[in-house]
Amino acid sequence: MADGRPELSPRYAPGSVEPRIYQSWLASGAFTPAAEKPSGADRFVITMPPPNVTGSLHTGHALFVTAEDIMIRYHRMRGDDTLWVPGVDHAGIAAQFVLDKMLAAEGLDRASLGREAYLERMWAFLNETRDTISLQLRRLGASADWTRNRFTMDEGSARAVRVAFKRLWDAGYVYRGEALVNWCPRCRTTISDLENVHRDQVGTLWTIRYHLAGPDGAPDPGAWVAVATTRPETMLGDVAVAVHPDDERYRPIVGREAILPFLGRRLPIIADQAVDPAFGTGAVKITPGHDPDDYETGKRHGLTPISVLDEEARVNEAGGEFAGLDRFDARARIVERLREMGDLEGERSHAMVVGHCDRCGTVVEPRLSVQWFIRTADLAARALASVREGRTKIVPSRFEKVYAHWMENIRDWAVGRQLWWGHRIPAWFCPDEHITVSDEADGPSACATCGRPATELVQESDIFDTWFSSGLWPFSTLGWPDETPDLRRFYPTSVMETGYDILFFWVARMMMLGLFLTDVEPFHTVYLHGLVRAQGGVKMSKTKGNVTDPVELIDEIGADAVRLALTTGTSPGADQRLTMAKLERSRNFANKLWNAARFVVGREPPAASSAAGEDHAAGPDTLPERWIRSRLAATTTEATARLDRLDLGGYAGLVMEFAWSDLCDWYLEMAKIDLRDAERAASSRRAWQTGLDVLSDTLRLIHPVMPFVTEEIWASLPPAGPWTEPGVIRPLLISAPWPDAGARDLEAEAGFDALAEVIRAARNLRTEAGLPAGQTVTLHLAPSSADATDAIEAGRRYLEPLARVRSRLAAPGTVAPAGAAATSLGAIWLGEDAAAETPSAPRDRIEDLRRHRDRLRALLADTAFTGRAPEAVVRRERERL
């Protein structure tokens, strides 16, 4: 175009548009708000859930980026001081898992490298990959402030972790103690209860005889107690046999002793309420070192636990002849030996629940060890109160119950991990076992208890659970513990948008730590999205090969289409399926919008009859103009309301419907009639201007969900503002103000609806009469009132071309013939010319087929169709013929 605005091609090509648009946003500085702002603007802040540093883009990211970006862009347009802080997570156990596999391929392992070399390898590896995911997020259009990009292992996070831990320690919320923890023998670390995922399995329940000790202390071959177990290998750590106190069967032997096979240990037979007499034999072997229930029972009876498995779950030296065997080999061997000895009384299959490591799938082994714990009772009570009392809302609200249930039943948090990649616990031991916790980067200068110098202190080797640093994320990213300008301006944040699957892992921890450390809820709203499932409703996974790669989708149909598909027809907390049909529909909408803009923008303005501006004001608006402006007003109000209540799916569906149906299918079709009206330049020009006005606001409304195509169209709008002055740069849509809703015009809406009803009814009559679409026929109208007469007179200008009719007003008193359609403006029916050209008798099948054939022949002979329609469509029509 002459004025340098970009020309719009017939089909929207996202691939050539998106990178350029993203660069223009970056260059404009729109992503980066200033911390110090003199205005009293509202704030809107989201801290991005940090993706794993080793990861790459998947549909889950596409979903969260879309949801958050919609909120962020909306608030930015509202004029709020808007910040979206991005970052990545170091993902301790997950990252080690990846690196360990790489090392294994080189024939190396953790142990042979040593801690220092291992961590060097980790940093080297991450420095290559750490930007991958954030670069991919940009493909989706994420308008995050990359100048504030953070990493959970950067120095700011490290400091926040130390300070947070020290404050917890000083306040008495941290303790170290022996406990039976979940141990993954493959990852060789403790894992939290949440990382211990329960799976239903069918195992075996063995019944084993423990002979009673005779008077001489030797096993009595004729007297025994039978115990049931699913894990025979743990018998090596048995310290007692327990029965229910009221169980008559066993009353005589309570107080006696049984002899543990293989090891000969004497096991007291004790009575304990916890035993279920109905299960198995009613007698239970007690293994406090390897079973949480037994651990408790053992404590009640003063029994000392025995560990019989090492950190890789091999039988240790306490296991006698079985020492060195893997736990499952030991199980098989023990069962075999018992069978030989005649002490295997029975075996049967048994449905049970087995804990597995969330990361690697290995069966978790309860293991006795000394661990760091965070006392959660008080922290959880406070975090629960925040939600109960509405200071933080969870969307959808049903998750508030889930949250409450978890908080009420929370157990202390084992925060230590026996890994290397992560924040090392800032605790030092002196030779006298005194513990000093320090938040200094260099550690303490001396033991806090006995004053021994730092040189004699040894730092704890455990690191923190990854979720400890993530739990600080909303404020550590803003500079906490320092009172930075960012922290002052942007904390607490506004919305925490994340998946419901990490409500406990992450949201709960942020609430607990945030309240304790900053005395305020870290966000006022938690918005939980659902999971994206593959076609058929199954979970996407690489092994199933049903993963849709968002990067490929973006390449194919554009980021806007992917975003729209992920947003429409969804509600928070509900899983959704991403289907090709939905993706195509979204792509088609981007193209529709594009072409509507081409129509509105891609023509010279009708000549002005006077100075610009004045001209538009000349004369009253037409009914379609009043109607579309009113519809725009209603849509703006409703879209705003939906965004405010975080109904993102509702918002997207609404604006799409408005643009496609109201604007394109109705208004623009009617505007064509006015635009073609060469005799009325003013009306023509006004139609042109209305199209531009409405399009402009429509682009604003759609921008949050489809930022690229709207921004590109925006740039092509003709100059119509202060930026037409030389030297004034046109603002980008990303920074344009959110539209104000104009006034509704209910009279126009009612008038338009009545007219549209007549048009639809007329089209319906035509179809029923089997008229070819091109044929213009007579339509008789019998207005039901004087007002209806006026409405029809005024509307026939649009009615006639849109319904392809010549309208005739029937004389007053005319009786509508059979077959007439009733509308709110009166009866309508087709004239003689319609009946004359088509047989009034029902068309027979052969006639139908013939017509269909003729139509297809004509269609396929038409170069306008074959040239422009996609091959697939042309092929389909040919096949039909």
Added chain:
RNA sequence: GGGCGGUUAGCUCAGCCGGUCAGAGCGUCUCGUUUACACCGAGAAGGUCGGGGGUUCGAGCCCCUCACCGCCCACCA
């Protein structure tokens, strides 16, 4: 063993405080050389809103119950 969610047109899903809520898209059928768009337009067919009971003037929407499907939590050997 607790708790939660789902069950609405062939398919994928919307339906906020019970009163045009029986909807959308895709698919199907019919028509279309209306120059913004065939990644389009017009028209049509298609559902006793999982079953049963109840509350109400009125119920996909509230209550009870049953049946499937899914998820979360949970230390019974």
